Amino acid sequence: MRRAAAFLVLLLCLYWTRAQGESGGVTGNDITQAEVQSEILGVKATSDQTNVTPDIWAELKELRDMAIKHSVELSNSKSKMEKLEQENTAIQARLTASESKNAVLETRMNASENEMVKLKIENAVLKARMNTSENVMEELKKENTDLQSRVTSFEDKSTVLEARMTANENEVEELKRQNADRPKVAFSLSLTDDGQVGPFNTDITLKFSRVISNFGQAYSPTTGHFTAPVRGVYYFSLNTLDFRKNVWSGFCLYHNEKRLLYNDNYNDEHGYTRLSSSLVLQLEKGDVVYMVLPANYSLYDNTNNGTTFKGFLLFPL
Structure with missing residues (x-):
């Protein structure tokens, strides 16, 4: 009975050691399934010699099966862990690349924002100049309208004066003709x-x-x-x-x-x-x-x- 209890304690220690290997302690490569089976068989032989009861053997077999199952699960967990680590490494690489791209984009964004601010300032200046130009244009239009009115008035006056001048010239010519025809006495x-x-x-x-x-x-x-x-x-x-x-x-x-x-x-x-x-x-x-x-x-x-x-x-x- 003492040897069976000791063997049970040994199995528990092996199981704990396997768990520690998965978390960074003793790895699954240090204790294999064959060793566990050897230990169990050794215990079984010893138990035969010491006449261990069938119930204990049944429990040991169950413990063996559980140990094998946990070993397989630990092996699968290790594979999944390695796969996850690879995926994590790939994700980290992608994240680093994304961060680099993000840094570049952020730099370009900042440059774009600065350029946008500069363009806004230039746009404001251009708007002010445009408003000034429009005001000047309106003033010039008004002056042009006044000048056109004055020119039109001047042309009207000039037309009237020209008509009067023509009439006077005609009258002078008529007087000259009459004076030429009239005797000088x-x-x-x-x-x-x-x-x-x-x-x-x-x-x-x-x-x-x-x-x-x-x-x-x-x-x-x-x-x-x-x-x-x-x-x-x-x-x-x-x-x-x-x-x-x-x-x-x-x-x-x-x-x-x-x-x-x-x-x-x-x-x-x-x-x-x-x-x-x-x-x-x-x-x-x-x-x-x-x-x-x-x-x-x-x-x-x-x-x-x-x-x-x-x-x-x-x-x-």
Whole structure:
């Protein structure tokens, strides 16, 4: 009985040792199944010699079977453990590779985030510049619109001015044409350089001998007559200056045979008088106008041209 108990204790120790080998202690290669069987057979032989009871042998057989089963399970566990270790190594390698890739991706992500921040800043600057450009563009559009309005107004004014200029030019051309077609008639005369003229017993036609101007040659110094070259409206005037004392001075203006104007004056002791007359006449072509010195009247003139007769065509009819 003592040997059987000792053998049972030995089996338990072997079982514990096998378990320790699986966890890093004694390995399954140190104690094999054959050794266990040898021990059991040795115990069996010894038991035969010592007459061990059949119950104990049955228990030992059961213990043997359990030991074999546990040995197989331990062997399978070892294979699984090795397989798991290989898988773990592979997983660790993959994890290391993933961590490396993750580190690279994280670096690239950080670089991308920095680039994104930079792009956001640049985008904000561009937006600000764009807003400024849009504001400037709107201002330029407004200025352009104002300029276009001013240009349009200027063009309208220019068109009006051009039309007025054209009208004025046409009017000037018409006036030039009319002026070219209209005869140039104007004269300015002085009576004489010799001093006193008259008195005479009868009326005489005054002949203004000093011709200052005679455009159109309508006045004749020989006859003293102005002959209208065209039908129209004419202006005439006569002025005298006399400083003689106690004399009568006077004149008349005739249109053809009709006296239209008479003017005279007596020079008293002061001896200084003026006579002045003018009128506008409508004359037909060929009508004559002349000045007459009445009987017993006299006039005076010298180089100072104090007594003058003048006239000109206002406009033809």
